[in-house]
Amino acid sequence: MPELPEVETVRRGLESHVVGRTIESVHIGRERSVRRVGREAVIHGLTGAKVMAARRRGKYLLLDLDTGDLVMIHLRMSGRVLVEPIGAPRPPHTHVVCRLSERNGQHHEMWFVDPRTFGEVVVCESDDVSQVLPELDRLGPDPIVDDFSGEVLKDRLNGRRGAIKPLLLNQHVVAGIGNIYADEVLHRVRLRWNRTVDSLSTKTINALATAITEILTEAIERGGSTLEDTQYVDIDGKSGSFQDMHRVYGREGLGCLTCGKTTIRREMVAGRSTSYCPRCQK
Ligand SMILES: [Zn+2]
Numbered sequence: 001m002p003e004l005p006e007v008e009t010v011r012r013g014l015e016s017h018v019v020g021r022t023i024e025s026v027h028i029g030r031e032r033s034v035r036r037v038g039r040e041a042v043i044h045g046l047t048g049a050k051v052m053a054a055r056r057r058g059k060y061l062l063l064d065l066d067t068g069d070l071v072m073i074h075l076r077m078s079g080r081v082l083v084e085p086i087g088a089p090r091p092p093h094t095h096v097v098c099r100l101s102e103r104n105g106q107h108h109e110m111w112f113v114d115p116r117t118f119g120e121v122v123v124c125e126s127d128d129v130s131q132v133l134p135e136l137d138r139l140g141p142d143p144i145v146d147d148f149s150g151e152v153l154k155d156r157l158n159g160r161r162g163a164i165k166p167l168l169l170n171q172h173v174v175a176g177i178g179n180i181y182a183d184e185v186l187h188r189v190r191l192r193w194n195r196t197v198d199s200l201s202t203k204t205i206n207a208l209a210t211a212i213t214e215i216l217t218e219a220i221e222r223g224g225s226t227l228e229d230t231q232y233v234d235i236d237g238k239s240g241s242f243q244d245m246h247r248v249y250g251r252e253g254l255g256c257l258t259c260g261k262t263t264i265r266r267e268m269v270a271g272r273s274t275s276y277c278p279r280c281q282k
Pocket of ligand 1: 256257258259260261262277278279280281
């Protein structure tokens with residue numbers, strides 16, 4: 001599933017390829033991709049509108065239109081946003097097609113492709129955002145977009161109980177972290193996934209906040225992580241390369257690159273996999 005670095009990479013692609021262009025026409029294949037507001041609202045909201053900015057909060061992509069409307073795109077499990085020349089063969093599961101105004105003599109389409117159809121494209125008036133997209137108001141701080149520090153993280157963890165990993169995955173605590181980056185962050189600070197939050201010192205929480213910012217930034221620089229079981233690619237169809245830097249995620253059974261003394265273990269916890277080094281992470 002695309003996490004903050006992958007979604008940020010797509011946002012940067014939208015910024016360079018789509019911002020400043022007008023959406024001339026819209027075609028929607030599968031209604032499920034626009035289930036929240038429906039086909040007519042998406043076609044009506046997008047057609048003739050110019051894209052003014054591409055923003056991101058956590059895993060949510062947000063496009064501001066010159067009409068005052070907001071577009072929200074969530075990739076969920078397998079969504080992709082691609083910009084291709086008009087006439088290029090569309091991949092299977094292309095559910096939303098937006099024809100973009102010409103730029104430098106080039107004509108392009110923006111595609112929303114989503115084999116598993118958990119992803120969404122939503123268009124709403126800016127006055128209705130809280131009503132249509134209530135989850136945006138409940139998101140925790142985005143470690144890249146917002147001010148983020150050990151103090152902020154400590155504040156977000158205050159009053160919460162239980163193991164640290166599910167809290168890192170909780171989008172109300174911190175926005176944008178999923179399974180890959182939670183495992184990598186916990187390895188960098190040498191914490192086992194099930195360490196309880198009340199056992200963490202202020203120093204450890206500070207180190208955790210630093211590792212979150214560092215790892216997400218490093219992953220963005222490498223265009224995110226593309227794994228065999230995911231279809232994540234950037235807007236030009238290019239894979240990320242941060243998977244080559246993973247120390248635990250996807251490395252079960254391989255030697256730990258940090259201690260060199262044991263192999264990475266993978267456990268299933270509440271239906272999700274967790275990869276860690278039993279020697280480095282306590
Ligand atoms: Zn180790």
